[in-house]
Amino acid sequence: MIRTLLGRVTMYRILTLVLLVLAAVAFVLTATSRLDPSIFSLRGLLLTLVVLVVTSVVADHVFGLLVRRRPHTESAVITALLLWFLYWPTMELGTLAWLALTAVAAQASKYVLVWRARHVFNPAAAGVVLMILLGELLGDRVDNPPPSTTWWAANESMTFFVLAGALVVLYRTGRFALAVTFAVPAALLTYWGVEAFSDTGAAIEYVVYSTPIVFFAAFMLTEPLTLAPRRAQQLVLAVLAAAVFAWPLWNARVLDESIPLGPFEGTYELALVVTNAIAFLLGQRGGVRLRLRETRDLGGDVREFRFEPRRRVRMRAGQYLELQVPHAADIRGVRRVFTVASSPDADTVDIAIRVPEDCSSFKRAIADLQPGDQLHATGVRGDFLWPRGSAPVLLVAGGIGVTPFLSQLRHEPGRDAVLVYGVPSGATIAYRDELAEAGVPVVLVSPDAPPDLPDGWTHVAAEHVTGELVREAVPDSGDRRAFVSGPPAMVSPVATDLRKHRIRTKTDHFTGY
Incomplete structure (x- = not known):
């Protein structure tokens, strides 16, 4: 709280x-x-x-x-x-x-x-x-x-x-x-x-x-x-x-x-x-100039922004960057932190943002960007990284907290991974096709069932992802390294529950500068 x-x-x-x-x-x-x-x-x-x-x-x-x-x-x-x-x-x-x-x-x-x-x-x-x-x-x-x-x-x-x-x-x-x-x-x-x-x-x-x-x-x-x-x-x-x-x-x-x-x-x-x-x-030794290539809707109020970096970005899958968007800033300033959704090997830097109708001035400014517009980002950071080797992983995501996992799954497609993915509605699932293409088992958590489920996916009818739900949906969760990403209201209780059951857990944490 x-x-x-x-x-x-x-x-x-x-x-x-x-x-x-x-x-x-x-x-x-x-x-x-x-x-x-x-x-x-x-x-x-x-x-x-x-x-x-x-x-x-x-x-x-x-x-x-x-x-x-x-x-x-x-x-x-x-x-x-x-x-x-x-x-x-x-x-x-x-x-x-x-x-x-x-x-x-x-x-x-x-x-x-x-x-x-x-x-x-x-x-x-x-x-x-x-x-x-x-x-x-x-x-x-x-x-x-x-x-x-x-x-x-x-x-x-x-x-x-x-x-x-x-x-x-x-x-x-x-x-x-x-x-x-x-x-x-x-x-x-x-x-x-x-x-x-x-x-x-x-x-x-x-x-x-x-x-x-x-x-x-x-x-x-x-x-x-x-x-x-x-x-x-x-x-x-x-x-x-x-x-x-x-x-x-x-x-x-x-x-x-x-x-x-x-x-x-x-x-x-x-x-x-x-x-x-x-x-x-x-570190990266400097900021990164990004040129917007294109945007696309991911369903609901979630949009993806695909940028072309002026120079190669040194990063590992699961890391984040801080984006600076000049505008008439609100009380939170002109910077926000976003996890990169693209693979480190990709030629673009992709991020996903929720842009609701009643959104901040920052989100309105980034939503108004046009292809060719340029932004500045600080060096890439973060330790939300998979363990080296082939240890199996349990991924727990809420909303667009799925972005670091998308980067990791794209970078290591053969990893033994299970994703528990909580979304507000089964009808709008951000990165649905990309996750299906990754071929990992997905436990979709939403109040309503989606019209159809890709092969290897299961649905659990629930309002929110909980630690108990994760453990029941993934019987071998105790044998996996857990990674939890999403809004603080979900991350904290889920991580606490998993740790109580002796599941090694890492959370995605942004300071919000």
């Missing part, structure tokens, strides 16, 4: 709301003197926040105009809020000028430090690192050097609130494993470094209250466009990020003396930039 509710809101909006709540908490804690009054004041907090937000939004729009790309205001606001939590609040004009320049640098990184229209680095981290390098370059030639980051979101008074906000974000993104893989070694390395000159209790308090491990993991590390494309790669880079994150505290115990990493006294931002760069090298 919670995942379904959160799934209706874009991740940009979730992040904005959570960060705004944390900002409100900071104002309340400042007003009640729970945050150090010698550092925090309501006027300083507000002025710093206004400078960062205004500068970030204006810079985003200016750079967007210069390079003829639509700016993303909400993304600019998120970057400003993140930067706000990284620097002490201030009333000093010189320091505010540096912070404004940091916000400009952060936005510039989205338009300059790019490869084929995809930004490489987390904007907030990139802005901070650029200012550190600029400060090093200027040296003593400026009386007022750029301020150092403090990551003040990590403090005892805000610990519970940051943790609660992090749980919301991680639950929505499904990236608990990534966060934990970073947080555990980061905490252990930090504790090990601090414990060398402190007692156990003080070292633990330092790790819990004074290091931004949770904030970093939930709000910075999980930024989707800068992650490696595969889950295993992401986890390895999370460990590397932890090592760089805690470098100043633990390297002296290994090397007998502390060795700085260039001008970086603190290495939190550097950890992001380094892992972002490696993730970029592991």
Whole structure:
């Protein structure tokens, strides 16, 4: 229920709301003197926040105009809020000028430090690192050097609130494993470094209250466009990020003396930039230009869009891409994630979309596309992949959640697979002919029976697909690897039921940025 509710809101909006709540908490804690009054004041907090937000939004729009790309205001606001939590609040004009320049640098990184229209680095981290390098370059030639980051979101008074906000974000993104893989070694390395000159209790308090491990993991590390494309790669880079994150505290115990990493006294931002760069090298390395070849109706309100990529798309069957459609955007922005229905070997990139009468502005915009129109997509990602080898698989799809399975069946036509396919009506079955051609057994779940069934298909009269229905319809389900794809309201309960019966299950999960 919670995942379904959160799934209706874009991740940009979730992040904005959570960060705004944390900002409100900071104002309340400042007003009640729970945050150090010698550092925090309501006027300083507000002025710093206004400078960062205004500068970030204006810079985003200016750079967007210069390079003829639509700016993303909400993304600019998120970057400003993140930067706000990284620097002490201030009333000093010189320091505010540096912070404004940091916000400009952060936005510039989205338009300059790019490869084929995809930004490489987390904007907030990139802005901070650029200012550190600029400060090093200027040296003593400026009386007022750029301020150092403090990551003040990590403090005892805000610990519970940051943790609660992090749980919301991680639950929505499904990236608990990534966060934990970073947080555990980061905490252990930090504790090990601090414990060398402190007692156990003080070292633990330092790790819990004074290091931004949770904030970093939930709000910075999980930024989707800068992650490696595969889950295993992401986890390895999370460990590397932890090592760089805690470098100043633990390297002296290994090397007998502390060795700085260039001008970086603190290495939190550097950890992001380094892992972002490696993730970029592991991925598609850039966006994909797609030219619409044709569209076709698949039945009901489902339509297929077949695109020709300007260059070959590196992908595996079952992966997804993020499509950007310029239009007068609704609250969810100009991007959506879609699983690719075509085989990796095909010369087209096919996606299927439900386009109901009362649909979003995004869907109206894509429905109005004409052959020859061009769109931009980010690199292909995802781990909803069949196991290597010949292990039998159980496929459970709801509606157009069948698209990854179509790609996989086209790519591996000889695989031992059974598909349980839930549709609103037996009279309109998306990809009916293609699935029949694939030759796999299909259990069709719909309230009404279809006019005819292809050979090897069976029909179960039901409103929804359930775990119990799947197990009864596929007697050998316990011997198969299960894959579940579709709307969250179906995926979560079905996957939970199958796992309770010890069936290894993987779900198709989109973050909805």
